[in-house]
Amino acid sequence: MTEPVTFDNIDNKGYSEGYLGDNIRARMKRDCKRFWAGDNISDYLHEGDVEKLINEAAEAFETVLDRLLIDRENDPNSRGTARRLAKMYFNEIMAGRYEPAPDATAFPNDSKDRYEGMLVVRSELRSMCSHHHQPVAGVAYIGIIAANKLIGLSKYTRIAQWCSRRGTLQEELCNDIAREIMRATDSENVGVYVQATHGCCENRGIMAHSSLTQTTVLKGSFATDSGTKKEFMDNIKLQQDFAPR
Ligand SMILES: [Zn+2]
Numbered sequence: 001m002t003e004p005v006t007f008d009n010i011d012n013k014g015y016s017e018g019y020l021g022d023n024i025r026a027r028m029k030r031d032c033k034r035f036w037a038g039d040n041i042s043d044y045l046h047e048g049d050v051e052k053l054i055n056e057a058a059e060a061f062e063t064v065l066d067r068l069l070i071d072r073e074n075d076p077n078s079r080g081t082a083r084r085l086a087k088m089y090f091n092e093i094m095a096g097r098y099e100p101a102p103d104a105t106a107f108p109n110d111s112k113d114r115y116e117g118m119l120v121v122r123s124e125l126r127s128m129c130s131h132h133h134q135p136v137a138g139v140a141y142i143g144i145i146a147a148n149k150l151i152g153l154s155k156y157t158r159i160a161q162w163c164s165r166r167g168t169l170q171e172e173l174c175n176d177i178a179r180e181i182m183r184a185t186d187s188e189n190v191g192v193y194v195q196a197t198h199g200c201c202e203n204r205g206i207m208a209h210s211s212l213t214q215t216t217v218l219k220g221s222f223a224t225d226s227g228t229k230k231e232f233m234d235n236i237k238l239q240q241d242f243a244p245r
Contacts, residue, residue, distance in 0.1 A: 019056050020049060020052045020053060020056060021053055021056050021057075024041070024044050024045070024049070024053075027044060028041065028044055036130070036167075037094075037097075037130040037166060037167025037168070038097075038130060038166045038167055038168045038169070038172055038173070038176065039097065039166075040096065040097055040098075040099075040100075040101070040166075041097055041098065042097075042098055042099055042100040043100075045098060050090050050091075050098055053090060054083075054086045054087055054090050054091075055086075057085075057086035057089065057090070058082045058083040058085075058086040058087075059082075060086075061081070061082035061083075061085045061086055062082040064082075065078065065081060065082055092165070093126070093128055093135075093165065094128075094165060094166055094167065095165045096161070096162045096163060096164065096165030096166045097165075097166045097167075099162065101159070101162060101180070101184075102155065102158040102159055102162050104151045104152070104155040104158070104159060104184045105151070105152070105155075106149035106150065106151050106184070106185070106186075107149070107150045107151070108148065108149065108150075109146050109147070109148055109149060109150045110148050114146070115146050115150070116145070116146060117145070117146070118143055118144070118145055118228070118231055118232065118235065119143070119144050119145075119146060120141055120142065120143045120144075120232065120235040120236070120239065121141070121142045121153060121156040121157065122139055122140075122141055122239050122243065123139065123140045123141075123142060123156060123157035123160040123161065124138075124139055124157070125137070125138050125139060125140055125160060125161060125164040125173075125194070125196065126161075126164065126165070127164035127165065127166065127168050127170075127173060127196070128166075128167055128168070128199075129167065129168070129169065129198060129199070129200050130167035130168060130169060131169075131200060132199070132200040132204070133167065134198065134199030134200040134202075134203060134204070135198075135199040136164075136168070136170065136173075136196050136197070136198050136199065137196060137197050137199075138170075138194060138195050138196025138197060139194070139195055139196070140160045140164075140174075140177055140192060140193070140194045141191075141192070141193040141194075141232075141235075141236045141239060142156050142160060142177065142181055142190070142191075142192055143190065143191035143192070143193075143222065143232040143235065143236075144156075144181060144185060144187050144189065144190050144191075145187060145189035145190075145220075145221060145222075145228070146185075146187065147185060147186045147187035147188070147189075148186060149184075149185050149186045149187075150185070151184055151185055155184065156181065159177065159180045159181060159184060160177045160181075162180070163176040163177045163180055164177075170194060170196055170198070170213055170215050171215055173194060173215075174192050174193075174194045174215040174216070174217045175217055177192045177194070177217075178190050178191075178192045178217040178219055182219065187220075188219060188220040189219065189220035189221040189222055189228070190219045190220065190222065191216070191217070191218045191219070191222035191228075191229070191232045192216070192217045193214070193215070193216045193232075193233075193236055194214070194215050194216075195212055195213065195214045195215075196212070196213055197209075197211065197212060197213075198211070198213060218232075
């Protein structure tokens, strides 16, 4: 049995004996840090922590499989499943919770003939819904009017994927991408359109396997100027003609 974690038995570095996951959770609670499925908690992780957390989660997934009455000792396909699940959550489908923001080096856009037009980037996304941990698959179209900083084209997609590799709701995801793009570029004029299919509607519940959900977040001139909004929506249609989802 491990000792329960309380604020008293946490040392200066924030650790006590017991599960590392319990220690980290206690520190976040102490700091009133929100740690919902869609939140990034990389500030609370030190080097090597993820490996330890994977070990702890693998142990917990073993219990889940046992409770589901799956023979993980004799079924060869279920033998390593608990560890595979733990690694998949930390390193892949929820990696955006544990990794810091992608490094998006900004280049100045302040010359006399600087680019002042709209840029629209199509980013493929994989996410999962917080409610059912079912896959969400789709595309984000990120529109921006360049401000004084430019970031590399691939960075838009890296940021969008960092936001989506978590447990999310599509509405929140759309907001998160807009906020992080604004932060990385200093632009106040950003539009994000996401369309995605949801495993929780396809594989269970209403079993609607061709349903598509669309969300739009418009900031600055994308919200206030109908010409900018129309140009963004027209560009999305052109992108969809070029690369049907
Ligand atoms: Zn769901």
